[in-house]
Amino acid sequence: MIEALPPGSTIGILGGGQLGRMLILAASRLGFKCHVYTDVPGPACDVAAAWTIGAYDDQAKVEEFTRTVDVVTYEFENVPVATAEAAQRIKPVRPGPKSLEVSQDRLTEKRFVSELGIPIAPFASVQSVGDLESAIDNIGLPAILKTRRLGYDGKGQVRIENRDEVASAFESIGRTPAVLEGFVRFDCEVSVIAVRSGAGETRCYDVPTNGHKDGILRRSTVPSGLPAAHLARARQIAETIAGALGHVGVLSVEMFHVPDSDSEPLIVNEMAPRVHNTGHWTIDACPVSQFENHIRAIAGWPLGTSERHSDAQMDNLIGAEVEPWRELAAQEGLCVHIYGKGEARPGRKMGHITRIGPKSNLR
Amino acid sequence: MIEALPPGSTIGILGGGQLGRMLILAASRLGFKCHVYTDVPGPACDVAAAWTIGAYDDQAKVEEFTRTVDVVTYEFENVPVATAEAAQRIKPVRPGPKSLEVSQDRLTEKRFVSELGIPIAPFASVQSVGDLESAIDNIGLPAILKTRRLGYDGKGQVRIENRDEVASAFESIGRTPAVLEGFVRFDCEVSVIAVRSGAGETRCYDVPTNGHKDGILRRSTVPSGLPAAHLARARQIAETIAGALGHVGVLSVEMFHVPDSDSEPLIVNEMAPRVHNTGHWTIDACPVSQFENHIRAIAGWPLGTSERHSDAQMDNLIGAEVEPWRELAAQEGLCVHIYGKGEARPGRKMGHITRIGPKSNLR
Numbered sequence: 001m002i003e004a005l006p007p008g009s010t011i012g013i014l015g016g017g018q019l020g021r022m023l024i025l026a027a028s029r030l031g032f033k034c035h036v037y038t039d040v041p042g043p044a045c046d047v048a049a050a051w052t053i054g055a056y057d058d059q060a061k062v063e064e065f066t067r068t069v070d071v072v073t074y075e076f077e078n079v080p081v082a083t084a085e086a087a088q089r090i091k092p093v094r095p096g097p098k099s100l101e102v103s104q105d106r107l108t109e110k111r112f113v114s115e116l117g118i119p120i121a122p123f124a125s126v127q128s129v130g131d132l133e134s135a136i137d138n139i140g141l142p143a144i145l146k147t148r149r150l151g152y153d154g155k156g157q158v159r160i161e162n163r164d165e166v167a168s169a170f171e172s173i174g175r176t177p178a179v180l181e182g183f184v185r186f187d188c189e190v191s192v193i194a195v196r197s198g199a200g201e202t203r204c205y206d207v208p209t210n211g212h213k214d215g216i217l218r219r220s221t222v223p224s225g226l227p228a229a230h231l232a233r234a235r236q237i238a239e240t241i242a243g244a245l246g247h248v249g250v251l252s253v254e255m256f257h258v259p260d261s262d263s264e265p266l267i268v269n270e271m272a273p274r275v276h277n278t279g280h281w282t283i284d285a286c287p288v289s290q291f292e293n294h295i296r297a298i299a300g301w302p303l304g305t306s307e308r309h310s311d312a313q314m315d316n317l318i319g320a321e322v323e324p325w326r327e328l329a330a331q332e333g334l335c336v337h338i339y340g341k342g343e344a345r346p347g348r349k350m351g352h353i354t355r356i357g358p359k360s361n362l363r
Numbered sequence: 364m365i366e367a368l369p370p371g372s373t374i375g376i377l378g379g380g381q382l383g384r385m386l387i388l389a390a391s392r393l394g395f396k397c398h399v400y401t402d403v404p405g406p407a408c409d410v411a412a413a414w415t416i417g418a419y420d421d422q423a424k425v426e427e428f429t430r431t432v433d434v435v436t437y438e439f440e441n442v443p444v445a446t447a448e449a450a451q452r453i454k455p456v457r458p459g460p461k462s463l464e465v466s467q468d469r470l471t472e473k474r475f476v477s478e479l480g481i482p483i484a485p486f487a488s489v490q491s492v493g494d495l496e497s498a499i500d501n502i503g504l505p506a507i508l509k510t511r512r513l514g515y516d517g518k519g520q521v522r523i524e525n526r527d528e529v530a531s532a533f534e535s536i537g538r539t540p541a542v543l544e545g546f547v548r549f550d551c552e553v554s555v556i557a558v559r560s561g562a563g564e565t566r567c568y569d570v571p572t573n574g575h576k577d578g579i580l581r582r583s584t585v586p587s588g589l590p591a592a593h594l595a596r597a598r599q600i601a602e603t604i605a606g607a608l609g610h611v612g613v614l615s616v617e618m619f620h621v622p623d624s625d626s627e628p629l630i631v632n633e634m635a636p637r638v639h640n641t642g643h644w645t646i647d648a649c650p651v652s653q654f655e656n657h658i659r660a661i662a663g664w665p666l667g668t669s670e671r672h673s674d675a676q677m678d679n680l681i682g683a684e685v686e687p688w689r690e691l692a693a694q695e696g697l698c699v700h701i702y703g704k705g706e707a708r709p710g711r712k713m714g715h716i717t718r719i720g721p722k723s724n725l726r
Contacts, residue, residue: 004689007701007714024410025388031688031701031714033409046396047387049409287647287698287719302693309719310672325394326367330665335650338370338394351370351394356650356672358722 002092002198002248002300005070007031010049011295012069012091014056014083016042018339018349019075019275022283024048026291032299037065043340044075059086066090073249073298077103077273078150094198094248094298099273102245106148106179109271116244118237119264121256122182129170135180136163142183147173157215184267186256190224192238193279195250195293195303202242203306204235205290206363208314210254210278216347220278220314222285223362226257230265231363237266245273250294252276277316277349284335284354285312310356322350365455365561365611365663368433370394373412374658375432375454377419377446379405381702381712382438382638385646387411389654395662400428406703407438422449429453436612436661440466440636441513457561457611457661462636465608469511469542472634479607481600482627484619485545492533498543499526505546508532510539520578547630549619553587555601556642558613558656558666565605566669567598568653569726571677573617573641579710583641583677585648586725589620593628594726600629608636613657615639640679640712647698647717648675673719685713 005011011027013020016038024034024047033049036042045051050068054061057080066072066087073094074084081104084097102112110123124135126145136143141163147156158169160180170178189212193205208220224231238253245251254269279290288296288304296303317328322344329336331353338351368374374390376383379401387397387410396412399405408414413431417424420443429435429450436457437447444467447460465475473486487498489508499506504526510519521532523543533541552573559565571583587594601616608614617632642653651659651667659666680691685707692699694716701714 007685007688008703008705021391025391028384028388028410028703029700030692031703033703046412047391047410284650287696296692301689304692305696307696309721322370325370326664329393329659329667333650333668333670337392340371340391340394340396342371358672 004300009070012072015075016044020044027295103273119267121184126178139182144181148177187259191254191278194238196242202239205306249297281312281314285310314354317351319346367663372433375435378438379407383407385654390658466636482630484547489541502545507544550622554617554641557601559605565602568669612660644675644677648673677717680714682709
C-alpha cells in the first residue's frame with residue numbers, strides 16, 4: 001500500500017519528450033507540479049514547473065533532482081537501472097527498477113514473459129554470426145534480428161529472408177548483442193494499456209488494433225472488433241505481466257492476434273513500462289486517460305475508470321504530416337494534438353489526431 | 364481576417380489563476396508555449412513556459428512582456444484598458460480592449476447591451492445616496508446594488524429590501540460608483556459560452572443551467588432541458604453581443620430564464636470577455652473545450668466544434684470541499700480537476716468535478 005500524495009506535491013519525470021508532456025498535462029489537472037529531468041531540452045520542459053538538464057547516468061545530478069520531488073517516474077524505458085536504483089534510495093521510483101530492467105533488454109523481457117507461461121514468438125540470443133547461424137537452424141526463416149537494447153520505432157532491427165544475408169544483417173545492427181525472433185503469422189496487432197496501483201489493482205483500457213508502417217505506429221482503433229474471449233485473454237496476459245513485475249503505473253503490452261487459434265489467440269510481441277502511443281486515444285475517448293491513470297497510480301491515488309465514452313481512431317502525425325495543421329484543425333470534430341517539437345524531421349512523431357464517435361457496443 | 368500562428372508560437376496570458384492554467388493546458392495540446400504575466404504567482408505559473416511578476420498597471424513591464432510573445436490574451440476582465448492598449452501597440456491583443464472596456468464596468472456593460480435592443484433588468488447609475496433614492500423610485504424594491512467595477516463571485520453587491528437600508532447599503536459597498544438593478548423573477552439561470560473567430564464566425568456550446576449559492580457558482584448542468592426556441596434566442600443574444608464588440612475569443616453571457624414568457628424568455632444578467640466557470644464541463648464533455656476554442660480563436664486557427672459528446676454536470680469544489688480529494692478520485696467515472704492552489708480558504712475555488720453520461724437528445 002502506498003500513501004497518497006496530496007495535490008501540490010511534485011512529480012519527477014525522467015525524460016523530456018511528448019509522453020512526458022502529456023503526463024504533465026494530466027498531472028496538472030489533478031493539482032500536481034512536475035519537475036522534468038532530461039538530457040536535452042524537449043517538449044515536456046515547456047509545461048513543467050521546473051526542469052533539469054543532465055545525463056541519465058549522472059547519478060549525483062539525478063540524486064539532487066530526486067530530492068526536489070515527491071515521487072520519480074519515467075517516460076521512456078532506457079533510463080539506466082543504476083540511475084533508477086540511486087533515485088529509489090531517496091524517493092519512491094514508480095514503476096520500480098525491475099520494470100525497467102526487464103523491459104530495456106529484449107532478451108531479458110522475452111525470457112521473463114516466456115517463464116510466465118505466456119505465448120511469445122520463438123527467440124534466441126545472438127552474440128555473434130555463429131550464434132545467428134545456429135539460431136536460424138532452430139527458428140527458421142524469415143526471422144527478425146533485433147538489438148537487445150535501445151531499439152524503438154523500427155530502429156535496431158532487420159528482417160532476414162535468406163541465409164546469405166546473415167553476415168550483413170549482423171553487421172547492419174552494429175554487431176551488438178541481439179535476439180533473433182521467429183516470424184509470426186498474424187492477422188492484426190493489438191495492445192493492452194494496463195494500469196496497476198500500488199495496492200495491486202489492475203485495470204485495462206479497451207484493446208486497440210494497431211497499424212504500423214516502416215516500424216512506426218500509424219493508427220490505433222477502438223473497438224477492435226475481436227472476439228470477447230480473445231480480448232479477455234489479452235487483458236489477462238497484461239495483468240499477469242504487471243503483477244509479476246510488481247509494476248506500479250501504466251504497462252503497455254503489444255501482441256499479435258493469431259488467426260484461427262482459439263487456444264492461444266495472442267502472442268506477446270513486446271512491452272513498455274510506461275504510457276504508450278497506442279493509448280493516446282484515451283485522452284479524447286475516456287473520462288480518465290492513460291496519462292492520468294499513470295499519475296494516479298504512481299501518486300498512490302485510487303485508479304480512475306478505464307472505460308471509454310466514445311469509439312476512437314488515432315493517427316500519428318509523423319514528420320511533415322504535421323505541416324497541414326491548419327487544415328487538420330479545420331476538420332470538424334477532429335481532436336488535434338501537436339507536441340511543440342521544433343523541426344519536423346522524417347520519422348519524428350510530431351503530433352496525433354483522434355477522431356471520436358458514439359460508443360458502439362463492441363469492445 | 365487573422366493570420367494563423369503556427370505551433371511553437373508563444374501565447375501571452377495576463378492573469379495567473381486557474382482559468383490561465385486551464386488555458387495553458389489547452390494551448391499546450393496544440394503545440395503552443397505560454398508566457399504568464401501576473402501580479403502574484405498563481406496556479407498558471409506551474410505550467411507556463413515562462414512567467415513574469417508585475418503590476419497590471421506597470422505599462423513598461425507589460426510592454427516588455429508583450430515583446431516576448433506572439434499574441435496577448437487575458438483570463439480576467441479587470442486588466443486596465445490602458446495596459447491592453449499599450450500591449451496592442453506592440454502585438455495583437457485578443458479579445459480587443461473594447462471587450463475589456465465594456466465588461467469591466469457594469470454601467471457601461473448594461474448600457475451597451477441595452478442599446479443593442481437586448482432585454483436586461485432595469486438599471487440606474489448610482490453615485491450617491493441621493494441617486495440611490497431616486498433609482499429606487501424608478502426601479503422599485505427589492506433591488507440589488509452593485510459596484511460598477513471589480514465585483515466577482517457575489518463580492519461588491521448588496522440586496523436592498525426596504526427604504527431604510529439605503530444608506531447602509533451604499534456604505535457597505537464602499538460608497539463607490541455603482542448600479543442599482545431591478546429584481547427579476549426567473550426560474551433558472553443559464554449561460555452562453557460563445558466563441559468568435561477573427562473572421563467573424565461565432566459558435567456556441569450547449570447552454571447550461573447554473574446554480575449559485577452565496578453569489579458563487581455551485582453547479583452547471585447540460586442539457587438544460589429548456590425549449591429549443593429559448594435556447595436559440597440565448598445563442599442569438601450572445602452572438603449579437605460578440606459581434607457588436609468585434610470580440611475575438613470566448614465570450615460568456617449569463618442570463619435569467621423568465622418563466623411564462625415566450626416573447627422574451629431571457630434577460631441578460633452579466634457577461635465576461637473570457638472563458639467562464641460555467642463552461643468548465645466542456646473539458647470533459649466536448650472534443651474541443653472552451654479553453655481550446657479560445658486559444659484557437661486568438662491564434663487565428665479555425666474554430667473547433669462546439670458540440671458535446673456527453674451530457675455533463677459540473678460542480679465546483681469551494682474552500683474545504685477539495686479536502687476529500689481522495690474520496691472524489693475514488694468515485695467511479697468522475698472527472699476530477701484540482702487547480703493546485705495553496706490554501707483552501709472559504710469561498711476560494713479550489714477545483715471542480717464533472718460527471719459525464721451518455722448524450723441525450725435534448726439540447
